[in-house]
Amino acid sequence: MPVPAVPAPGGPPLPPGSALIDVMSRLSDPAIPGDQKIALVEQSTPDEAPSLDRFGIALRDNGSLPLSFETRDLAWSQANPGNVVATVVIRTANPQGGEFVYPMEFVPASDSWQLTRQTADLLLELDDGGAPPPAAPPPSPAPPTPTR
Numbered sequence: 001m002p003v004p005a006v007p008a009p010g011g012p013p014l015p016p017g018s019a020l021i022d023v024m025s026r027l028s029d030p031a032i033p034g035d036q037k038i039a040l041v042e043q044s045t046p047d048e049a050p051s052l053d054r055f056g057i058a059l060r061d062n063g064s065l066p067l068s069f070e071t072r073d074l075a076w077s078q079a080n081p082g083n084v085v086a087t088v089v090i091r092t093a094n095p096q097g098g099e100f101v102y103p104m105e106f107v108p109a110s111d112s113w114q115l116t117r118q119t120a121d122l123l124l125e126l127d128d129g130g131a132p133p134p135a136a137p138p139p140s141p142a143p144p145t146p147t148r
Helices: 017-028 034-040 046-061 117-123
Strands: 068-076 084-091 099-109 112-115
Touching: 017 034, 017 046, 017 068, 017 084, 017 099, 017 112, 034 046, 034 112, 099 117, 112 117
Parallel strands: none
Antiparallel strands: 068 084, 084 099, 099 112
16 A cells, blocks of 8 residues: 555545544444445445455354454545545454454545445455355375385
8 A cells, every 4th residue: 555645734634533433343243234335335336245244244253243443544545635544453352353453545435435445355355245166176186106
């Protein structure tokens, strides 16, 4: 991710960290249906709703919820003017889950924010929800057994 730009004096204020935390909290909440999460990810489609559902369900099933989020180092993106970059610290409810730190980028969307497609592609497994995983290659034949 490119080095963030410092806001220009007199420029627009950065969003509060809570606005970005809200995006991540809603994405990880299994009680929110995937079709309602589509608006949280830039350029997402209805076909990705099942993947968004699976993300929250997986977090719940592995004991990670509730997650807590902290944003640090908010700045305007140099690469994508108008976007905000932030370091997001994620803590799981599972004491063995630890703390994860990710650089993330957010794009303005009407009166809220969305996770950029690039960041979502790095963090989430978004797909059409119906494609099976690729088949594993067949096992290699066993080497011949030496005979005497």
